[in-house]
Amino acid sequence: MAYLHHVLTVCNFLAFLLILSPLPWHIQSWNTGTCFYMLWCALGCLIHFINAIVYDGTLEVQSAIWCEMSGRLGAATSYGIPAAVLCINRRLFIISRGGSHRTPSRRTMVIADIGIAVLIPAVLTCLISLPQGHRSDLLEDIGCLQPYYNTVPAIMIQGLPPILIGLTSGVYGVLNVRVLYSRQTELKRLLSAGNITIDFSEYYRLFCLGTIDAIFTIPLATWTMYTLMTHTPFRPWIWADVKLDYNSIWLLPRPYWESYSSVQFKVGQWFNVLCALVFFAFFGCSKEARARYRRVILWAIKPFYKPKPPPQIQFKE
Numbered sequence: 001m002a003y004l005h006h007v008l009t010v011c012n013f014l015a016f017l018l019i020l021s022p023l024p025w026h027i028q029s030w031n032t033g034t035c036f037y038m039l040w041c042a043l044g045c046l047i048h049f050i051n052a053i054v055y056d057g058t059l060e061v062q063s064a065i066w067c068e069m070s071g072r073l074g075a076a077t078s079y080g081i082p083a084a085v086l087c088i089n090r091r092l093f094i095i096s097r098g099g100s101h102r103t104p105s106r107r108t109m110v111i112a113d114i115g116i117a118v119l120i121p122a123v124l125t126c127l128i129s130l131p132q133g134h135r136s137d138l139l140e141d142i143g144c145l146q147p148y149y150n151t152v153p154a155i156m157i158q159g160l161p162p163i164l165i166g167l168t169s170g171v172y173g174v175l176n177v178r179v180l181y182s183r184q185t186e187l188k189r190l191l192s193a194g195n196i197t198i199d200f201s202e203y204y205r206l207f208c209l210g211t212i213d214a215i216f217t218i219p220l221a222t223w224t225m226y227t228l229m230t231h232t233p234f235r236p237w238i239w240a241d242v243k244l245d246y247n248s249i250w251l252l253p254r255p256y257w258e259s260y261s262s263v264q265f266k267v268g269q270w271f272n273v274l275c276a277l278v279f280f281a282f283f284g285c286s287k288e289a290r291a292r293y294r295r296v297i298l299w300a301i302k303p304f305y306k307p308k309p310p311p312q313i314q315f316k317e
Contacts, residue, residue, distance in 0.1 A: 009053065013045070015045045016042050019280060022283045033090075043080075047143075052141065055138065057140065067138060079120065082165040083116050085213040087116050092206055092210065093179070096187055128158060133147060134249065135248065135249050136250070138249050139257050150234050162217065162224075166217035167218060180207060206282075224264055
């Protein structure tokens with residue numbers, strides 16, 4: 001099954017490029033939730049791609065700092081992507097509530113999105129070090145991953161937050177479904193009034209993206225927490241015991257981790273790629289996106305394209 005490793009490496013690189021292609025016009029529209037979603041997915045794909053290249057067929061530690069940092073950032077994406085989906089569903093709910101007198105200012109909404117999609121994942125990523133027993137796990141062909149030490153703090157910090165974020169996002173998703181099907185005509189009129197930066201088509205695509213991600217986040221996060229709790233023995237959280245030999249990096253050859261890896265682990269390797277492809281399917285292939293791609297292509301080939309001069313008509317005397 002080694003060929004799947006190379007397929008995953010290529011898919012991570014392609015997903016990194018695809019997920020960032022719609023970023024410029026989402027920044028122009030101040031859609032911070034989708035921007036953070038793209039950035040978190042791109043970060044996860046880039047880390048997996050770099051690690052897969054660096055540690056292809058080897059267990060030699062190239063850089064202990066990079067190993068620990070890439071593991072932390074990879075863990076941060078497990079918080080960041082659900083948090084970005086929460087921002088999307090929350091923004092849609094605020095839009096659907098009514099007119100501009102009930103909608104917070106753009107600055108307030110951006111600050112709230114930054115707090116949800118950046119600050120919360122950053123704080124949780126910093127707290128990961130508390131129940132962390134060693135610096136990193138280095139898996140052959142995969143790279144460095146965040147280690148898990150099965151204790152109560154680890155469950156509270158690593159396992160529970162994605163579930164809570166997903167549940168909150170799911171509540172907003174249910175409210176959005178109710179609004180969409182009970183007040184669809186009013187919602188279309190509100191979005192066509194010009195006071196909001198998105199139209200109904202984009203609203204509906206955001207709604208589908210947020211709903212799909214919220215539906216899959218809750219069972220996947222629950223499955224992940226259950227797998228982590230059951231595949232490793234539960235241990236008492238004693239600081240001296242947890243931090244014993246903390247600076248070590250555990251080296252796991254491919255035959256070893258393949259024999260012990262669960263289905264959840266294999267699905268998790270494709271998580272960022274799938275999230276990126278789902279987003280690109282909704283926003284990277286839209287009519288607006290195709291028009292922008294066309295303008296970029298025309299701009300790129302313009303220096304090399306010399307139009308033929310119009311034929312000159314000569315009159316005979």
